Amino acid sequence: MDQDSPxxxxxxxIYDLSRGMARQLSPLMLGKQLDGIWHTAIVVHGEEFFYGGEGISNCPPGGTQLGxxxxxxxxxxxxxxxxxxxEYLAALGESTYRAARYLLFEHNCNTFSNEVAQFLTGSKIPAYITDLPSEVLSTPFGQALRPILDSISISPPGGSSFNGQR
Structure with missing residues (x-):
């Protein structure tokens, strides 16, 4: 890194959308232990940025109703x-991460966080988060629930839809 560049x-x-229920119920429902149902966001430049059913949103760090x-x-x-x-987020919001492109298993907050993390730092987010959908879908119960779960769009309340302006 250049010493003169800030x-x-x-x-x-990382938030557990199940608030601990995944840990308790996953062995019974899926036959395997899940530690949580993860929602992630990137915090940089004093704001929290995340993707959900409303598109890209932002809020003060910890400012959604997830606490x-x-x-x-x-x-x-x-x-x-x-x-x-x-500028990068505005471009993503107009293309790859529009609200209509949200898919619970394949194109969600975690894929957004992973892509943004790589853009900013060159590093990926932890695999236990990005691997969660395939873990769920590898079970008979996950496959049975897929049609229902595919219709779900998650967007934590409390953020503002991102418009590319500060």
């Missing part, structure tokens, strides 16, 4: 300025 911390906020994250992972530093990052 760098900014990048964090992954404080279950855990925070430091992903490293970025030299990407806030201005460049907003």
């Amino acid at each position: 760098s900014f911390p990048v964090q992954l906020y 404080e994250p279950n855990s925070i992972v430091d992903l490293g530093q970025t030299e990407v300025t806030a201005e460049i990052f907003m």
Whole structure:
């Protein structure tokens, strides 16, 4: 990293949408232990950014109705300025991460966080998060529930739809 360029911390906020229920019920329902149903967001430049059924949204860190994250992972530093990052997000919001493209298993908050983390830091988010959909779908119960779950769109309340402006 260039010593003269400013760098900014990048964090992954991890929330358990099941609020502990996945840990309790997954052995009975899926035949395997899941520690949570993960929603993730990227925190950089003093804002939390996430993707859901409303498209890309942002809020102050921990500002959705999910409250404080279950855990925070430091992903490293970025030299990407806030201005460049907003342009990048605006482009993603008009193409890859439009609201209509949300799919619970294949194209969700975690795929967004993973892509943004790689853009900012060159690193991926933890595999236990990105591998969760395939873990669920590898079970008979997951396959049986897929048609119902595919119709679900998750977007934590409390964020504002991102419009590319600060």
